[in-house]
Amino acid sequence: MIESSEQKLGAADIAALLRREISKGFLQLHDRLPPERMLADTYGAARGTVRKALTLLESEGFVETRPGSGTYVVHTPADTSSDAIENATPLELMDTRFALEPHICRLSVLHGRRADFDAMESLCSRMETLTDDPLAFSEVDSEFHRALAGSTRNGLLIWIIDQIGHVRSQDDWTRMRHLTLDARTINQYNAQHRQILNAIRTREPERAANIMKEHLETARLSLTRAAET
Amino acid sequence: MIESSEQKLGAADIAALLRREISKGFLQLHDRLPPERMLADTYGAARGTVRKALTLLESEGFVETRPGSGTYVVHTPADTSSDAIENATPLELMDTRFALEPHICRLSVLHGRRADFDAMESLCSRMETLTDDPLAFSEVDSEFHRALAGSTRNGLLIWIIDQIGHVRSQDDWTRMRHLTLDARTINQYNAQHRQILNAIRTREPERAANIMKEHLETARLSLTRAAET
DNA sequence: TTATTTCGGTATAATATTGGTTCATAATTG
DNA sequence: CAATTATGAACCAATATTATACCGAAATAA
Numbered sequence: 424m425i426e427s428s429e430q431k432l433g434a435a436d437i438a439a440l441l442r443r444e445i446s447k448g449f450l451q452l453h454d455r456l457p458p459e460r461m462l463a464d465t466y467g468a469a470r471g472t473v474r475k476a477l478t479l480l481e482s483e484g485f486v487e488t489r490p491g492s493g494t495y496v497v498h499t500p501a502d503t504s505s506d507a508i509e510n511a512t513p514l515e516l517m518d519t520r521f522a523l524e525p526h527i528c529r530l531s532v533l534h535g536r537r538a539d540f541d542a543m544e545s546l547c548s549r550m551e552t553l554t555d556d557p558l559a560f561s562e563v564d565s566e567f568h569r570a571l572a573g574s575t576r577n578g579l580l581i582w583i584i585d586q587i588g589h590v591r592s593q594d595d596w597t598r599m600r601h602l603t604l605d606a607r608t609i610n611q612y613n614a615q616h617r618q619i620l621n622a623i624r625t626r627e628p629e630r631a632a633n634i635m636k637e638h639l640e641t642a643r644l645s646l647t648r649a650a651e652t
Numbered sequence: 653m654i655e656s657s658e659q660k661l662g663a664a665d666i667a668a669l670l671r672r673e674i675s676k677g678f679l680q681l682h683d684r685l686p687p688e689r690m691l692a693d694t695y696g697a698a699r700g701t702v703r704k705a706l707t708l709l710e711s712e713g714f715v716e717t718r719p720g721s722g723t724y725v726v727h728t729p730a731d732t733s734s735d736a737i738e739n740a741t742p743l744e745l746m747d748t749r750f751a752l753e754p755h756i757c758r759l760s761v762l763h764g765r766r767a768d769f770d771a772m773e774s775l776c777s778r779m780e781t782l783t784d785d786p787l788a789f790s791e792v793d794s795e796f797h798r799a800l801a802g803s804t805r806n807g808l809l810i811w812i813i814d815q816i817g818h819v820r821s822q823d824d825w826t827r828m829r830h831l832t833l834d835a836r837t838i839n840q841y842n843a844q845h846r847q848i849l850n851a852i853r854t855r856e857p858e859r860a861a862n863i864m865k866e867h868l869e870t871a872r873l874s875l876t877r878a879a880e881t
Numbered sequence: 882t883t884a885t886t887t888c889g890g891t892a893t894a895a896t897a898t899t900g901g902t903t904c905a906t907a908a909t910t911g
Numbered sequence: 912c913a914a915t916t917a918t919g920a921a922c923c924a925a926t927a928t929t930a931t932a933c934c935g936a937a938a939t940a941a
Binding site: 433435436438439442443479483510511515516518519521522523525526527530575577578579580583586587589 | 675680682683684722724739740744745747748750751752754755756759804806807808809812815816
Binding site for chain 3: 912913914915916917918919920921922923924925926927928929930931932933934935936937938939940941
């Protein structure tokens with residue numbers, strides 16, 4: 424939660440805590456939860472509140488409660504947020520983008536529509552007003568690359584780009600990324616975005632792909648530059 | 653509205669912050685947000701402002717607010733995962749492989765080890781004994797491409813290849829795929845696999861990538877050929 | 882086996898917390 | 912300047928939480 428250090432816990436909060444215990448593996452399949460009265464004690468809540476929390480978890484399919492016996496874990500956590508995404512390194516991400524994005528440019532030439540390009544154009548314009556706000560810039564930058572992927576009309580590719588977008592927003596190294604984003608670099612990015620968009624508009628797939636490669640090379644450089652400091 | 657350092661937060665800003673909390677997983681599905689009054693306090697805004705932000709998030713479908721109870725997270729962006737994979741078409745998959753696999757060849761040249769190549773070699777040998785068992789062949793074929801991805805040592809790429817491997821095993825069009833796999837086609841694939849592996853072993857990234865493109869083009873052709881029948 | 886303890890299931894009334902609303906005032910923006 | 916937006920306080924209605932008591936099912940010990 425956001426800042427719930429010393430706050431009275433409600434049923435939803437207790438449910439949230441237990442949900443995390445389960446998906447982190449501290450409470451495993453078929454484990455029995457502590458008795459309601461004990462949970463009430465450890466969380467500093469009344470038994471009725473704990474009971475509501477358990478009812479919530481039961482309706483979500485996490486636990487099963489047997490009268491007279493106890494409450495048991497029934498749900499093995501779905502690996503929604505996969506390790507590969509959470510532990511991906513910046514360099515792994517760069518290599519992946521090197522694989523995907525130039526070809527995405529080619530596909531955009533094939534399948535993109537006027538409206539897609541117009542949307543990307545307006546994103547370019549917005550980015551050009553953000554040369555001294557690295558944080559806002561990189562958010563719009565993500566939107567641009569997402570819009571580019573969207574113009575391929577390829578649901579699978581779009582999904583992949585979305586997934587690795589979650590990597591990009593990973594805390595500890597977006598920070599690193601922002602360190603390297605001075606106004607000069609941002610201007611360079613903006614110019615490259617425009618060139619890519621123009622090449623796609625004029626239906627030059629290889630040129631678009633090549634500029635994208637340059638663009639990624641620029642990004643990789645500023646990344647390694649940041650890693651050295 | 654450009655400065656992000658230390659400024660009074662508007663409704664849109666607070667909405668953006670909360671949206672980030674949700675998409676980063678700090679606020680998970682079914683979690684209850686802190687009470688409006690507390691949010692107002694932590695963000696240094698009036699309750700009415702927080703309230704506007706929450707209304708925004710509710711109209712975007714991120715949260716749901718229940719009078720007398722609280723505001724709850726009802727949407728996490730990462731849970732759309734399986735749709736894209738389950739509904740991907742064979743052609744979408746081909747385009748995606750066109751994006752990924754040639755570059756994977758290049759990375760394999762950079763990061764692959766002797767043991768990786770030996771493993772791929774033995775897969776090649778096994779495939780060459782399966783010219784008249786399309787089903788077994790395509791299973792080993794998947795293994796080969798997976799092993800190729802593995803040789804990049806890039807966890808993110810490997811994960812992506814694994815994911816789209818689930819697409820390839822989709823029932824109704826593995827059937828379509830097997831229709832096109834006569835002995836002649838399989839022999840062609842086998843030859844291309846060998847060529848790719850050799851190019852990687854001799855450290856020729858571009859040649860490996862180009863043969864992979866040919867390989868995929870061959871696969872695409874036999875796919876469209878199957879679709880016409 | 883029986884007796885005892887532990888556990889969840891249920892009920893109740895008083896109290897606390899939460900979102901919903903309104904309004905006059907101050908601040909910010911164009 | 913005018914217009915929009917944020918503020919802070921008050922009050923209302925809906926809901927949650929608490930504290931307590933008692934019941935029946937299940938596990939445990941004699």
